Amino acid sequence: xxxxxxxxxxxxxxxxxxxxxxxxxxxxxxxxxxxxxxxxxxxxxxxxxxxxxxxxxxxxxxxxxxxxxxxxxxxxxxxxxxxxxxxxxxxxxxxxxxxxxxxxxxxxxxxxxxxxxxxxxxxxxxxxxxxxxxxxxxxxxxxxxxxxxxxxxxxxxxxxxxxxxxxxxxxxxxxxxxxxxxxxxxxxxxxxxxxxxxxxxxxxxxxxxxxxxxxxxxxxxxxxxxxxxxxxxxxxxxxxxxxxxxxxxxxxxxxxxxxxxxxxxxxxxxxxxxxxxxxxxxxxxxxxxxxxxxxxxxxxxxxxxxxxxxxxxxxxxxxxxxxxxxxxxxxxxxxxxxxxxxxxxxxxxxxxxxxxxxxxxxxxxxxxx
Amino acid sequence: xxxxxxxxxxxxxxxxxxxxxxxxxxxxxxxxxxxxxxxxxxxxxxxxxxxxxxxxxxxxxxxxxxxxxxxxxxxxxxxxxxxxxxxxxxxxxxxxxxxxxxxxxxxxxxxxxxxxxxxxxxxxxxxxxxxxxxxxxxxxxxxxxxxxxxxxxxxxxxxxxxxxxxxxxxxxxxxxxxxxxxxxxxxxxxxxxxxxxxxxxxxxxxxxxxxxxxxxxxxxxxxxxxxxxxxxxxxxxxxxxxxxxxxxxxxxxxxxxxxxxxxxxxxxxxxxxxxxxxxxxxxxxxxxxxxxxxxxxxxxxxxxxxxxxxxxxxxxxxxxxxxxxxxxxxxxxxxxxxxxxxxxxxxxxxxxxxxxxxxxxxxxxxxxxxxxxxxxxxxxxxxxxxxxxxxxxxxxxxxxxxxxxxxxxxxxxxxxxxxxxxxxxxxxxxxxxxxxxxxxxxxxxxxxxxxxxxxxxxxxxxxxxxxxxxxxxxxxxxxxxxxxxxxxxxxxxxxxxxxxxxxxxxxx
Ligand SMILES: Nc1ncnc2c1ncn2[C@@H]1O[C@H](COP(=O)(O)OP(=O)(O)OP(=O)(O)O)[C@@H](O)[C@H]1O
Ligand SMILES: [Mg+2]
Numbered sequence: 001x002x003x004x005x006x007x008x009x010x011x012x013x014x015x016x017x018x019x020x021x022x023x024x025x026x027x028x029x030x031x032x033x034x035x036x037x038x039x040x041x042x043x044x045x046x047x048x049x050x051x052x053x054x055x056x057x058x059x060x061x062x063x064x065x066x067x068x069x070x071x072x073x074x075x076x077x078x079x080x081x082x083x084x085x086x087x088x089x090x091x092x093x094x095x096x097x098x099x100x101x102x103x104x105x106x107x108x109x110x111x112x113x114x115x116x117x118x119x120x121x122x123x124x125x126x127x128x129x130x131x132x133x134x135x136x137x138x139x140x141x142x143x144x145x146x147x148x149x150x151x152x153x154x155x156x157x158x159x160x161x162x163x164x165x166x167x168x169x170x171x172x173x174x175x176x177x178x179x180x181x182x183x184x185x186x187x188x189x190x191x192x193x194x195x196x197x198x199x200x201x202x203x204x205x206x207x208x209x210x211x212x213x214x215x216x217x218x219x220x221x222x223x224x225x226x227x228x229x230x231x232x233x234x235x236x237x238x239x240x241x242x243x244x245x246x247x248x249x250x251x252x253x254x255x256x257x258x259x260x261x262x263x264x265x266x267x268x269x270x271x272x273x274x275x276x277x278x279x280x281x282x283x284x285x286x287x288x289x290x291x292x293x294x295x296x297x298x299x300x301x302x303x304x305x306x307x308x309x310x311x312x313x314x315x316x317x318x319x320x321x322x323x324x325x326x327x328x329x330x331x332x333x334x335x336x337x338x339x340x341x342x343x344x345x346x347x348x349x350x351x352x353x354x355x356x357x358x359x360x361x362x363x364x365x366x367x368x369x
Numbered sequence: 370x371x372x373x374x375x376x377x378x379x380x381x382x383x384x385x386x387x388x389x390x391x392x393x394x395x396x397x398x399x400x401x402x403x404x405x406x407x408x409x410x411x412x413x414x415x416x417x418x419x420x421x422x423x424x425x426x427x428x429x430x431x432x433x434x435x436x437x438x439x440x441x442x443x444x445x446x447x448x449x450x451x452x453x454x455x456x457x458x459x460x461x462x463x464x465x466x467x468x469x470x471x472x473x474x475x476x477x478x479x480x481x482x483x484x485x486x487x488x489x490x491x492x493x494x495x496x497x498x499x500x501x502x503x504x505x506x507x508x509x510x511x512x513x514x515x516x517x518x519x520x521x522x523x524x525x526x527x528x529x530x531x532x533x534x535x536x537x538x539x540x541x542x543x544x545x546x547x548x549x550x551x552x553x554x555x556x557x558x559x560x561x562x563x564x565x566x567x568x569x570x571x572x573x574x575x576x577x578x579x580x581x582x583x584x585x586x587x588x589x590x591x592x593x594x595x596x597x598x599x600x601x602x603x604x605x606x607x608x609x610x611x612x613x614x615x616x617x618x619x620x621x622x623x624x625x626x627x628x629x630x631x632x633x634x635x636x637x638x639x640x641x642x643x644x645x646x647x648x649x650x651x652x653x654x655x656x657x658x659x660x661x662x663x664x665x666x667x668x669x670x671x672x673x674x675x676x677x678x679x680x681x682x683x684x685x686x687x688x689x690x691x692x693x694x695x696x697x698x699x700x701x702x703x704x705x706x707x708x709x710x711x712x713x714x715x716x717x718x719x720x721x722x723x724x725x726x727x728x729x730x731x732x733x734x735x736x737x738x739x740x741x742x743x744x745x746x747x748x749x750x751x752x753x754x755x756x757x758x759x760x761x762x763x764x765x766x767x768x769x770x771x772x773x774x775x776x777x778x779x780x781x782x783x784x785x786x787x788x789x790x791x792x793x794x795x796x797x798x799x800x801x802x803x804x805x806x807x808x809x810x811x812x813x814x815x816x817x818x819x820x821x822x823x824x825x826x827x828x829x830x831x832x833x834x835x836x837x838x839x840x841x842x843x844x845x846x847x848x849x850x851x852x853x854x855x856x857x858x859x860x861x862x863x864x865x866x867x868x869x870x871x872x873x874x875x876x877x
Contacts, residue, residue, distance in 0.1 A: 240699035
């Protein structure tokens, strides 16, 4: 018989070991499914690892995917702690990409590269922040559920992108495809290692953002207020915490980072605005944030792992001609095992049997005592 | 001494450790058939822990449990239920939006998908009738008073066939009349051969209701005694290991200026009905104003209005002459208004944050904890240490969530935090609810000390004895207004009782 008891503190050893074992277990479960699909799991995993970490190039491509995940999940770690359930990172990412791209496409062509890029990043951040502030305002003033509001805003953002891509922003030379014209060199965020790698300086933004958010949560007044608010709103009000202000600042940070992720990825990796700008990173980052226990530094590692699955997944699809569905199966079995592993890190699970302590009970039951 | 057939339950050598503390240290406990057995001990002595072991919530690190001579292994509340153990927890475990019927059958295995509401309702009514009380099976929990909810809990356990009933501080939230009714129910159960474990800090109740008393101190068993063979004073000594003052010394001090004035206050409660009905009251510095009244007559709302947690529809509140009507809690904090709410974990403390983070809740904007945008957690820790030391709070681990503190120590922490701010006006709502005699004495002494320092104290309590013991004047509240104010030194208790029931309105 299994028994669960909540732990007060998780030993560091477990916090490292459990996720590793969970991933391994997930791989095992995934391979069982693959056997049924008559695919050799060893070869598939080999291909994934090779596809994700096999060479400097593939690893850098993994990091390319990890960058937006790191940026977005850092912000989510903060807002989820104040129980503002922003699931609209996707929309904020898109709006960020649109806002930043505006400068890239229609800004003054003569502007120096650093200045233009700085402005683009700022505008993208601002756009994402704005897109997150809307549901925050709706929540604090009219008590509108932010889960629904942010979700719906994702759709609106997608359609705004459609509107521009099929409208005025479409490159006349694109043969009718919904593409903007290519970004000029001035508007391309620098990549940091030689081609064909697309890894860009957004990686530094991501790591910096994670560190800063970690400091905000752990060391600052605002982070303390956010945590108090998330745990007990009435106590927060009694403590004199400005609920409206705190939620809005949180939304700005989280939306801003998602917007930054959107414009950085568009400007450095895609170098063109198009319908498909990988905005689903906004959903993957939600998983990264929760799996990381809302710790932005841990979220860096989780983001890389999730990115590796994704990058390796493309690889097996292309090289091994395995249906992409297999990737989904592997991904979900790993996620499932990681979530199950969470239980072990938060609860003490024991196999109960009769306790063997020698007892005064026998005498007492016999009527001694 | 006695044959085992009389023993309902034996717990032997129970040990339960938590990080930083041994909550139960080789505790032995036995319960006879048809007895009311009180578990007594200071806050944090390990009473709730021991009972949670019996209810299958915690699994002991060592020790064994036998029911009617047979060893049992209790791994979950469901297991305990199967062994006819039923527990009514310190905080009720009812689903507010569900009806009485639904709550009663919740988690019952024998009940299939379909609930035969009619038959359950009949059974509920039958149980209630047997013990001479009434409950509407179709009522939703949120519509019931605390006392009624408790009865639902009792019915729930009886419905599941409990023969061992554990009540963890059931009277802490009851009025004296409600407590008496509860004791009636318990005695009736006892006469049927059910065994009852009762936890309370109120020694007079313990003396009147129990057959035997087991005392715990700091996780260890002190002993089990027959109630008939011991006095309250001896009990208290057993519990805390020293003599205790049952009388408080009060100095005669000069009453100061008006600190709090509330004029014609009107406010709604959460359900949207008028809770304060043109209420007016004045409290002076160096005075403890007791507010007596049956729960739900606007006391909570009054406190919330004064502390800025509830909006006033009309009327005025001033503190030391400054208008603070509908001011923010922040403004009120700088005006020197401090609050010890009845709902500790709901308003006063943040359950999942640590003791340190809770201790700094009202101070984090000030030096030395605040350094610009940053917080100096080292300074916060030092500050918390100061509070813990000065107010003698038992905190096993400073960085563990505050919710694992025992009820009494939570209250001490809250009190310490608020007093340490040097209030001008202190609003204390049921400040000794759930506290052991030692801690109760401590809290009352602290309130009197504050008064002696010229602080205006508004003491809201349902415990008339407490009010009469510490207050200078008593205001009686009924249906959102003060129906009378009397001098606490020359009172007619019968008259206060009548005023509380709304029978007379006297202005003094
Ligand atoms: N889940 C837990 N984790 C860590 N420590 C705990 C936990 N539960 C209780 N404790 C600690 O064990 C000790 C005993 O707590 P318990 O709640 O049993 O006391 P109690 O006798 O019921 O006190 P009170 O009269 O205040 O309710 C306390 O010091 C408390 O802080
Ligand atoms: Mg307790």
